[in-house]
Amino acid sequence: MFELLPLTANDVVSIEIDGRLKQVPAHFTVAAALLASGQDACRTSTVSGAPRGPFCMMGVCFECLVEVDGVSNVQGCMTPVRDGMRVRAMQGKARLA
Numbered sequence: 001m002f003e004l005l006p007l008t009a010n011d012v013v014s015i016e017i018d019g020r021l022k023q024v025p026a027h028f029t030v031a032a033a034l035l036a037s038g039q040d041a042c043r044t045s046t047v048s049g050a051p052r053g054p055f056c057m058m059g060v061c062f063e064c065l066v067e068v069d070g071v072s073n074v075q076g077c078m079t080p081v082r083d084g085m086r087v088r089a090m091q092g093k094a095r096l097a
Helices: 030-036
Strands: 012-017 020-025 065-068 071-075 086-089
Touching (some): 012 030, 020 030, 030 086
Parallel strands (some): 012 086
Antiparallel strands (some): 012 020, 065 071, 065 086
């Protein structure tokens, strides 16, 4: 689905996606990193539990909500990756503190 341009070591960051360490281009968003790593779903629906994934990639649809560094309901398509970031898929709705 994606074709990546050749990158140098300075062009990548290490992020953790659901417990797996991934090397991704430093200019990617979290949603782009998920899709490029082969992960189509980033959360499950709060109603049916159906898998949901990035759709619009511009912050309108809210289908790309993920947990980033312990913070729930982060829009993956609007969040740039950074070295050491921990991303987790969300299961249903987030719990309020």
